[in-house]
Amino acid sequence: xxxxxxxxxxxxxxxxxxxxxxxxxxxxxxxxxxxxxxxxxxxxxxxxxxxxxxxxxxxxxxxxxxxxxxxxxxxxxxxxxxxxxxxxxxxxxxxxxxxxxxxxxxxxxxxxxxxxxxxxxxxxxxxxxxxxxxxxxxxxxxxxxxxxxxxxxxxxxxxxxxxxxxxxxxxxxxxxxxxxxxxxxxxxxxxxxxxxxxxxxxxxxxxxxxxxxxxxxxxxxxxxxxxxxxxxxxxxxxxxxxxxxxxxx
Amino acid sequence: xxxxxxxxxxxxxxxxxxxxxxxxxxxxxxxxxxxxxxxxxxxxxxxxxxxxxxxxxxxxxxxxxxxxxxxxxxxxxxxxxxxxxxxxxxxxxxxxxxxxxxxxxxxxxxxxxxxxxxxxxxxxxxxxxxxxxxxxxxxxxxxxxxxxxxxxxxxxxxxxxxxxxxxxxxxxxxxxxxxxxxxxxxxxxxxxxxxxxxxxxxxxxxxxxxxxxxxxxxxxxxxxxxxxxxxxxxxxxxxxxxxxxxxxxxxxxxxxxxxxxxxxxxxxxxxxxxxxxxxxxxxxxxxxxxxxxxxxxxxxxxxxxxxxxxxxxxxxxxxxxxxxxxxxxxxxxxxxxxxxxxxxxxxxxxxxxxxxxxxxxxxxxx
Numbered sequence: 119x120x121x122x123x124x125x126x127x128x129x130x131x132x133x134x135x136x137x138x139x140x141x142x143x144x145x146x147x148x149x150x151x152x153x154x155x156x157x158x159x160x161x162x163x164x165x166x167x168x169x170x171x172x173x174x175x176x177x178x179x180x181x182x183x184x185x186x187x188x189x190x191x192x193x194x195x196x197x198x199x200x201x202x203x204x205x206x207x208x209x210x211x212x213x214x215x216x217x218x219x220x221x222x223x224x225x226x227x228x229x230x231x232x233x234x235x236x237x238x239x240x241x242x243x244x245x246x247x248x249x250x251x252x253x254x255x256x257x258x259x260x261x262x263x264x265x266x267x268x269x270x271x272x273x274x275x276x277x278x279x280x281x282x283x284x285x286x287x288x289x290x291x292x293x294x295x296x297x298x299x300x301x302x303x304x305x306x307x308x309x310x311x312x313x314x315x316x317x318x319x320x321x322x323x324x325x326x327x328x329x330x331x332x333x334x335x336x337x338x339x340x341x342x343x344x345x346x347x348x349x350x351x352x353x354x355x356x357x358x359x360x361x362x363x364x365x366x367x
Numbered sequence: 368x369x370x371x372x373x374x375x376x377x378x379x380x381x382x383x384x385x386x387x388x389x390x391x392x393x394x395x396x397x398x399x400x401x402x403x404x405x406x407x408x409x410x411x412x413x414x415x416x417x418x419x420x421x422x423x424x425x426x427x428x429x430x431x432x433x434x435x436x437x438x439x440x441x442x443x444x445x446x447x448x449x450x451x452x453x454x455x456x457x458x459x460x461x462x463x464x465x466x467x468x469x470x471x472x473x474x475x476x477x478x479x480x481x482x483x484x485x486x487x488x489x490x491x492x493x494x495x496x497x498x499x500x501x502x503x504x505x506x507x508x509x510x511x512x513x514x515x516x517x518x519x520x521x522x523x524x525x526x527x528x529x530x531x532x533x534x535x536x537x538x539x540x541x542x543x544x545x546x547x548x549x550x551x552x553x554x555x556x557x558x559x560x561x562x563x564x565x566x567x568x569x570x571x572x573x574x575x576x577x578x579x580x581x582x583x584x585x586x587x588x589x590x591x592x593x594x595x596x597x598x599x600x601x602x603x604x605x606x607x608x609x610x611x612x613x614x615x616x617x618x619x620x621x622x623x624x625x626x627x628x629x630x631x632x633x634x635x636x637x638x639x640x641x642x643x644x645x646x647x648x649x650x651x652x653x654x655x656x657x658x659x660x661x662x663x664x665x666x667x668x669x670x671x672x673x674x675x676x677x678x679x680x681x682x683x684x685x686x687x688x689x690x691x692x693x694x695x696x697x698x699x700x701x702x703x704x705x706x707x708x709x710x711x712x713x714x715x716x717x718x719x720x721x722x723x724x725x726x727x728x729x730x731x732x733x
Contacts, residue, residue: 201630212625216643216724226629260728
């Protein structure tokens, strides 16, 4: 079937400026169903802006963004539809501090999908078990460690049963000893066949999970290749400089 | 010369406590002695004035004989019904009593977050209707009493209850409007808040009671009382709006983004994510505003309505009791004070009850 080969995310000529700063310059990107992509690059290179355009947390100035056959425009219904299908995990977790862990995860299924509360909570509990944090369900986010909070945030996004998961530097705000517990959860998600677009500097994760690694600089995708090729033989000077800084010697 | 060693201090006991807390160092010892002397002078006199020397009977001659060296509570004893119920017909005063008790009970019920359900709005509508019926009468065997004769505590309670409860939702809407992405909503809300904040309440009350009747269409029979209720609500909402806006601005952008990424719409985000956090953050300044709303109700005397302070002035107008205004004002001040203290204690309870998550978060960080 041709649907299977059609990319689930398609960006064409996407540009975005914040005032006089151009964050994205004419970016093209196709992501296939079930594909796992890691985006890396120096800060200010536009990687966060790029994935935030995919669920329209940022509005692109030019070009087209098509997600699962729906083009993102000002049409609010299209945006709502896409946001239900695209989950997102943030660097700062952004859990809702006034709700318990269970309420955080059950909120969207209950209010957006209109599931009865009991059913939404049952589904939430399943996702919390999946990220191995079911025993913390009654606590408030503020009582959890960073790694635990980030796993709750992943469960919260998964609870909407998204087709695509976006990760915006999910381990950058974590203490080093907590990075692994979050990466392990992401790894399992990848094995389960989820389409993932991950902005991260965790090159180990990129190597073991990604099918394609993208390097961005100054709002452009400078280079993209499968991880083996990307790490062994980077083509551009900028990529080599960057890798020299982030890879452990 | 060598400094003498400090006397060894016994840890326990009254003497030890006194030494530690009242005579810990020379400055604190001086302060203790001065304050002690002031209290020793003031407390017996205050007790004598308010209690032991005071006259409690409504005995005019005995009161005059005191020469204001002690309180004449006889004035309050004789005039308490005039102070509490204003010019309301004397033999019908059970009606304002019951009506006021109803509204107060409703206020107390509304104080519990557990009861913040949709039906409480209907309950308020019913209670207000019963209040108006009991006060105004004119059916079911109750004689008609013109709103011009309503006064005292019922008026103060009604104005406070309506202005407080109605200005909260309006204030929240205005705050959301000022932060809206829709230019029209933003302009309207900002203009409204700036206009209303730029005008003194007295002016608003004058306009509501003397100018509005001239410009309102004839077919719209809004009583003077209704106009004053609406005016106070609109006035207080502008102040509450700014308080709420402060809370909204304190929330990080990530909260909005997380809600958006989950597919929550604007109102779902506000109701479930933003307002529950923002409103808890602003409880202290919120209560500040509500307390001044309560105090502001006494300004309605300028448009010839006799609230609690207004009807006190009526009582003081009796030539037989002229001169006992201090007792009268203390009595009314006592009512205001107890109400405000209750509201303030309530707000602390509410902060603990609703803000438990914030406290636990702070504790976990510490």
